[in-house]
Amino acid sequence: MKRMVAALFLAVIAVPVSAAPGDMSVAAFLAKADALRAKGPMALFSSDISVLRSEATAGGRAYRARLATERAHGTPSSCPPARSSMNQQILMAHLHSYPAAARAHTSMTTAMADWFVRTYPCGH
Secondary structure, eight states, X not given: OHHHHHHHHXXXXXXXXXXXXXXXXXXHHHHHHHHHHHHGGGGGGOTHHHHHHHHHHHHHHHXXXXXXXXXXXXXXXXXXXXXXXXXXXXXXXXXXXXOHHHHTTOBHHHHHHHHHHHHSOOOO
């Protein structure tokens, strides 16, 4: 019972009601993804699918906007191709690569930026 209360508390503080897409923590994202996976085929009827998709997409867009500014200043943090994509398996592996202690403090926007930087280094 204590673990359930602690998990609920962490989920509530990890995702403020007014959070913008991309601000969800990696811990909250993984918790929602694991809950969906546990539902099996019934997960297709969950609104959490669109929430998770929105979080990942918003995080990627935020990084692309940051990258455009960095490029304008001549200091890009990564050099992705014009079109890049990430599938569910790659995203989940990347999110699971964060130490458990860091997941609650890492936003999806930060996680997406980290993925671009690691996957598409500029070589400088």
